[in-house]
Every structure is written in structure tokens, then in C-alpha cells.
Amino acid sequence: xxxxxxxxxxxxxxxxxxxxxxxxxxxxxxxxxxxxxxxxxxxxxxxxxxxxxxxxxxxxxxxxxxxxxxxxxxxxxxxxxxxxxxxxxxxxxxxxxxxxxxxxxxxxxxxxxxxxxxxxxxxxxxxxxxxxxxxxxxxxxxxxxxxxxxxxxxxxxxxxxxxxxxxxxxxxxxxxxxxxxxxxxxxxxxxxxxxxxxxxxxxxxxxxxxxxxxxxxxxxxxxxxxxxxxxxxxxxxxxxxxxxxxxxxxxxxxxxxxxxxxxxxxxxxxxxxxxxxxxxxxxxxxxxxxxxxxxxxxxxxxxxxxxxxxxxxxxxxxxxxxxxxxxxxxxxxxxxxxxxxxxxxxxxxxxxxxxxxxxxxxxxxxxxxxxxxxxxxxxxxxxxxxxxxxxxxxxxxxxxxxxxxxxxxxxxxxxxxxxxxxxxxxxxxxxxxxxxxxxxxxxxxxxxxxxxxxxxxxxxxxxxxxxxxxxxxxxxxxxxxxxxxxxxxxxxxxxxxxxxxxxxxxxxxxxxxxxxxxxxxxxxxxxxxxxxxxxxxxxxxxxxxxxxxxxxxxxxxxxxxxxxxxxxxxxxxxxxxxxxxxxxxxxxxxxxxxxxxxxxx
Numbered sequence: 001x002x003x004x005x006x007x008x009x010x011x012x013x014x015x016x017x018x019x020x021x022x023x024x025x026x027x028x029x030x031x032x033x034x035x036x037x038x039x040x041x042x043x044x045x046x047x048x049x050x051x052x053x054x055x056x057x058x059x060x061x062x063x064x065x066x067x068x069x070x071x072x073x074x075x076x077x078x079x080x081x082x083x084x085x086x087x088x089x090x091x092x093x094x095x096x097x098x099x100x101x102x103x104x105x106x107x108x109x110x111x112x113x114x115x116x117x118x119x120x121x122x123x124x125x126x127x128x129x130x131x132x133x134x135x136x137x138x139x140x141x142x143x144x145x146x147x148x149x150x151x152x153x154x155x156x157x158x159x160x161x162x163x164x165x166x167x168x169x170x171x172x173x174x175x176x177x178x179x180x181x182x183x184x185x186x187x188x189x190x191x192x193x194x195x196x197x198x199x200x201x202x203x204x205x206x207x208x209x210x211x212x213x214x215x216x217x218x219x220x221x222x223x224x225x226x227x228x229x230x231x232x233x234x235x236x237x238x239x240x241x242x243x244x245x246x247x248x249x250x251x252x253x254x255x256x257x258x259x260x261x262x263x264x265x266x267x268x269x270x271x272x273x274x275x276x277x278x279x280x281x282x283x284x285x286x287x288x289x290x291x292x293x294x295x296x297x298x299x300x301x302x303x304x305x306x307x308x309x310x311x312x313x314x315x316x317x318x319x320x321x322x323x324x325x326x327x328x329x330x331x332x333x334x335x336x337x338x339x340x341x342x343x344x345x346x347x348x349x350x351x352x353x354x355x356x357x358x359x360x361x362x363x364x365x366x367x368x369x370x371x372x373x374x375x376x377x378x379x380x381x382x383x384x385x386x387x388x389x390x391x392x393x394x395x396x397x398x399x400x401x402x403x404x405x406x407x408x409x410x411x412x413x414x415x416x417x418x419x420x421x422x423x424x425x426x427x428x429x430x431x432x433x434x435x436x437x438x439x440x441x442x443x444x445x446x447x448x449x450x451x452x453x454x455x456x457x458x459x460x461x462x463x464x465x466x467x468x469x470x471x472x473x474x475x476x477x478x479x480x481x482x483x484x485x486x487x488x489x490x491x492x493x494x495x496x497x498x499x500x501x502x503x504x505x506x507x508x509x510x511x512x513x514x515x516x517x518x519x520x521x522x523x524x525x526x527x528x529x530x531x532x533x534x535x536x537x538x539x540x541x542x543x544x545x546x547x548x549x550x551x552x553x554x555x556x557x558x559x560x561x562x563x564x565x566x567x568x569x570x571x572x573x574x575x576x577x578x579x580x581x582x583x584x585x586x587x588x589x590x591x592x593x594x595x596x597x598x599x600x601x
Contacts, residue, residue: 002061003030003048003478004071004145005161006124008133008213009152010042019154019165020046026161029336030073032481038062038069042210043126043133047071050481052258052363053079058095065100066107067128072099073157074121074143075485077254082116106134111205114221118254118490122157122200126210133208139222139491140369141202141467144474148197152213158475159197160338170195172600175442178433181563181589184342187467189445193339202462224458224498227491231499237507237514240500244493245518251490252278255365256287258483262363263288263356266316268304270516270527271367271376275487277522279365280312288315288361292352295320297539307524319355321348323543329354331595336479337472340596342589344540350476357480364477368469369488372460373497374515375453375505378407383456387502395503402509406531432568434559453502461494541581544588548576554591563593 005023007016020037024046028035031048033055038045047061052075063070076082079098082105087093091104098119105113106125111134120142125134135155137145147155148162148170156162163170173195179185180193190198200206203222209215234240256262256279264279266272266289279287291305302318309316326347333350334341341347356364371377375384381403388395447464450456460466470486477484488494497505500514507513510531520528544551555572558564564572572590575583 002050002071002073003027003157003161004073004122004124005046005156005165006044006071006133007152007154007165008043008208008210009154010213011152013039013041016044020044023156023161023165024048026164027157029481030157030478034060036060036062038064038126040126042213045069045071045124045126050362050478050483052260052483053098054096055259056095059097059099061099063097063099063103065103068103068106069126069128070099070103070123072102072121072123074119074123074138075255075483076102076117076119076121077257077490078116078118080257111136111207111219111221114205118492120486120489124155131210133210134205135200135208136205136221137200137202139203139224140461140470140489140494141199142470142474142486142489144471145200146192146197147200149214149216150196153208153216155200157478158338159192159194162197163194170197172597173442174437175440175444177563177593178437178440179445180340180342181593182433182586184585184589185445185464186339186342187471188447188464191442222491224461224495227495228454228498231495233499233501237504240504241514241517243496244514247490247493247496248274248487248515248518249278249282251487251493252365253282254490255485255487256282258363260362261285262365263290263359263361264314265289265352265356265364265366266291266305266308267367268301268308268527269367270512270519270523270530271370271488273304273308273523273527274370274515274519275365275367276308276314277312277519280314281522286312286314287365288317288359290317290352290356290359290361290364291319292348292538293318293320294539297542299539304524304527304530307526311524312522317355317359319352321351321538323546325351326538326543331599333476333479334592334596335599336475338475340589340592342468342592343538343585344543344588345538346472346476348538349472350479353476353480353482357482362482364482364484365487366473366484367488368473368486369461369466369494370512370515372466373457373488373494374512375457375502376512376515377460378511379450380453380456380506380511383450383453384502384506387452392503399503399506399509402507404509406509432565432571434562434564434568436562453505454498457498540588541584544576544584545579551587551591552576554594555587557594558590561594561597563597564590 027048031050033051034049045062076098079101083101086104120138122137122143122145146159154162176193204220206218264276293302294300329351330347333347448459473484555569559569572587
């Protein structure tokens with residue numbers, strides 16, 4: 001991973017250079033192994049390097065070749081096979097980097113090259129032959145790319161680098177703030193918290209004429225629905241399990257390529273434990289594991305983590321966070337995230353990344369994406385029951401019985417989810433928003449309906465779900481010059497799992513059934529038989545109860561500054577007074593929002 005910045009604008013060369021210098025200062029944490037700039041009339045590129053493949057100076061960027069200039073953040077896992085193909089076509093290479101392969105691939109296939117890549121990327125290519133800048137982002141938006149079309153096109157790995165180099169600093173986007181405060185949504189739409197700065201769409205590329213940057217054209221190179229439709233679904237569940245195992249093992253093999261080692265963030269759940277197991281069978285060196293654990297709390301996963309490390313003989317490293325760790329790292333973590341934090345877990349994850357950095361590791365594999373593509377969340381049950389009702393009503397009883405057998409039913413939560421699904425909206429509530437949110441320019445964001453299991457997966461991949469988790473992972477790892485890889489988001493594995501029948505993914509009430517069975521041979525029995533879902537959980541509720549006053553003061557300040565109405569402020573006080581633990585997240589978001597806006601001033 002690296003940090004990239006570029007600007008295509010009718011500005012003096014000195015101004016373009018100064019903007020690039022400022023952006024590279026802001027992105028320095030993303031690339032501790034070097035930096036560089038390259039530009040010409042009307043354009044400039046800047047790059048901060050984190051060296052993973054070929055750590056010599058031959059891998060420095062911006063990289064020039066075949067009359068093109070490249071800046072690139074990410075990893076192309078199949079670059080070696082592409083290189084072999086290009087060498088047979090007469091191309092010769094100086095380095096052992098995936099970056100040089102990108103340049104040659106673009107020279108050979110143009111923008112069709114993006115469909116050939118298996119990996120994660122955000123990149124820009126200046127084509128000197130066409131005086132055009134090409135932007136591209138990977139299929140699922142694993143690597144970040146933000147841009148603004150204010151007086152040209154400015155783009156970067158983080159929005160702060162865009163904001164700080166625009167002619168006019170944009171105001172905060174109030175609709176995005178409202179959706180964060182009152183719904184907890186982030187990264188669910190192209191717009192960001194900074195007005196006019198957007199996320200570049202995953203699976204797309206753009207063509208930006210240097211002499212007319214206002215004529216930018218954005219086109220898709222990937223269509224998930226079409227790719228899923230091309231999958232040949234097997235006739236039997238055992239065949240599907242075998243193919244998922246093959247695709248997953250192949251993905252792990254590709255993503256463990258590195259010239260600087262690799263490790264795992266291990267939670268003790270099925271996803272990260274499966275990666276640890278497969279890595280242990282494929283590589284001679286046993287990868288180190290790193291875990292955040294909370295002994296003596298309901299969130300403690302120590303027994304599961306230890307069972308994985310013991311089974312595969314892995315060197316385990318545990319971090320046992322306390323509330324003061326959260327307080328110590330919150331401000332810096334929020335600066336790197338560039339947005340208010342929705343949960344204490346983000347800052348604790350940041351603390352864990354610091355410890356991985358201190359160990360000397362540089363490449364991490366994590367389990368993000370498995371729940372989204374494999375039906376690993378509770379929210380998949382209602383879409384599954386709908387499918388049963390229409391196509392296989394006799395399966396309804398089996399699914400409900402299986403759910404009751406493996407999960408402790410939260411009756412209030414289940415009734416509320418059922419009501420909101422049937423009615424389409426939640427129960428009416430008082431207006432907790434202050435007058436600050438009266439003037440909203442962006443239209444309201446309406447979540448796509450979870451019509452069936454496959455659609456639910458797609459919605460999680462694109463909207464409220466995976467995008468914010470990927471942003472958390474990217475910013476926290478890059479804060480310490482670490483590269484994070486997501487083995488479950490190999491596009492072939494995603495497409496295959498999405499194409500499978502819903503009741504193969506949830507079988508007799510067991511979530512993530514196909515993935516669970518595909519990885520059974522590398523999982524300890526204790527992990528294989530897990531049916532709870534913790535995510536990256538922390539003792540957030542008890543920590544807040546032990547330090548109530550800052551959160552109440554934040555609610556009071558939010559009311560005075562008109563972010564909260566009087567009803568919103570009173571609600572925060574009542575939640576903490578009556579210890580309504582299920583609503584603490586709203587109080588925390590109010591506190592986090594106030595820290596964020598104070599930092600913006």
C-alpha cells in the first residue's frame with residue numbers, strides 16, 4: 001500500500017508542485033519508504049511508497065515506462081502470470097514490481113487491462129501519447145480513492161489531501177453528518193463529509209483530458225451481476241464446498257506473496273481462523289498472529305484464539321486493551337480516519353495496528369468480507385425466510401428450528417427487526433436533530449431493499465456494511481505503514497459464493513454454511529462449532545458507564561451548538577441515567593461528532 005495524489009488543472013507549475021508537496025506531507029504515514037513527484041503542463045502526480053514487492057529503488061514511483069507515468073496504491077496478486085504473458089509478447093522489465101507490470105499491461109491492452117487484474121488498487125496513469133490521465137479503482141473499493149472536480153480534477157488516497165489542496169476549502173456536508181449522528185451510517189454513498197469531495201466508484205475507470213479536465217468520463221470495467229450470472233453453479237452442495245475451498249486456498253496463496261513477510265489479525269472467529277489455517281498449510285514459516293482480547297468480559301475470545309494458535313503451532317501475540325488505551329489513541333485515530341468514529345472498536349483496532357508495526361511486520365491478512373458474501377449476519381435470516389415462503393415453504397420450520405438451536409433469541413430485537421422489515425420504517429421517534437441540520441442540500445439516502453439473500457450480500461458490499469469496514473482497516477493500517485489484505489474479496493470467490501443457492505449458505509439455521517464446511521479441515525472444533533457473532537467487540541458499554549460525564553457534556557455542547565435538539569440532549573442524559581445499553585452508541589456518536597467538529601476548527 002502507498003499514498004497517491006494527483007491534480008489535473010490549469011494552474012502554474014509552481015502551484016501544482018506546492019499542492020503536491022502539501023499532499024505528500026499529509027500522506028507521509030502511508031509511505032515511509034520513499035516519495036516522489038512527476039508532472040508537466042497542467043498535471044502533477046505525487047507518491048508515498050510502502051515497499052512490498054522489490055524493495056529496491058527500481059520500484060520507486062512515479063514510475064515511467066512506455067510513454068506513460070504511473071502512481072499506484074495496492075497490490076496486483078496475479079502480476080507474475082501477467083508478466084509471463086507480457087514477456088512472451090516481447091515486453092522486458094527492469095524491476096520485480098507489480099507496478100511495472102501495470103504499465104506494460106496498459107500499453108498492451110489499454111483500459112481493458114483492469115479486467116485482467118486480480119487484486120486491490122487505486123491508480124493513475126498519465127498517457128503522454130493522448131495527454132490524458134486515467135484513474136482506476138478495484139472491483140470492491142478495497143483501496144481508497146477520493147476526488148473533486150472543483151476547477152479541474154484533484155484526487156488522493158485520503159480526502160484530507162484533496163481538501164487541503166483545493167482553491168477553496170469545502171464546508172462540511174451536513175447530510176452526511178446527519179446520517180452519521182442519527183443512523184450511524186458512514187461510507188454508504190459516494191459523497192463524503194467534505195462537500196464536493198467524493199469516493200471514486202469501485203470497478204470503474206476515468207479518462208481525464210489534461211487540456212479539458214472538465215470533460216472527465218467515468219466508465220465501468222466490472223459488473224458484479226454479470227460476473228455472477230456467468231458462474232456455473234454445481235449440481236450438489238459437496239461440489240460447491242470443494243470449489244469454495246479451492247478458490248479460497250488459491251486466494252490465500254496469491255495474497256501471501258510478499259518480499260517483507262506476512263502476519264494475521266486473529267479474532268477467533270471462523271473467517272480469520274480459516275486464513276490462519278490455510279496459511280499454515282501453504283507456507284514454510286508459521287505466520288504470527290495478533291489479537292485484541294478482553295479477559296473477564298463477555299467479549300473475551302481468548303479460548304478460540306488460543307485453540308487456533310495451538311492447532312497450527314502459530315506464535316500468538318495478544319493485546320489486552322483498557323479504557324485508557326482508547327482515550328490515549330482516540331484523537332490520533334480519528335485524525336487518521338478523517339471522520340468521527342462510530343465505535344470505540346475503531347480506536348482499539350488502531351492500537352492493535354501500532355503493536356503490529358512495533359513488531360516489525362508489514363503485511364497483514366484479515367477476514368473482512370466473509371460475512372457479507374457468505375451470509376454471516378443475522379440480517380440474512382429474514383431474506384432467506386422470504387425466499388422459503390415463495391419457493392420452498394416447507395423449509396421455514398427447519399430454518400427457524402436451526403436458528404433457535406444455535407442462537408439465543410433476543411425477542412425484543414427480533415420483533416423490532418421484523419416490524420421494520422414489514423413496515424419499511426422504524427417506529428416514529430422525536431426529532432433529535434438540531435437546527436444545524438435544517439439546511440440539507442443532498443437528497444436523503446434510501447437503503448436498497450434486502451429482497452433476497454444475494455441482494456442482501458450485494459447491498460452490504462456496496463452500501464451500509466463493508467465500505468466503512470474497509471475504510472477503518474485502510475486508515476488504521478496505513479497510519480503505521482502496514483499493508484492489509486482481504487483474502488475473502490478475491491473477485492472469483494465473491495462471484496462464486498453470490499451465485500450459490502441461498503439455502504446452501506444458511507443450512508438448517510447455520511450461517512455461512514458453505515464457507516464453514518470448506519474450511520472445516522483447518523479449524524479447531526471449538527471454532528468450527530461457534531455460532532455467535534461478535535465482530536471486533538469491546539467492553540464499550542461498561543467503559544462509558546465508568547466515565548459518564550464527558551459524554552453528557554458533549555450532549556450539552558451539541559445542544560448549545562444546535563447539532564442536537566432539546567429532545568436529543570435529554571435523550572442522551574436519559575439513556576445514561578437509565579443505563580439503556582442498547583442505545584449507548586447514539587451517545588457515543590454525539591461525543592465523537594463533537595470531537596470531530598472541534599478538530600475541524
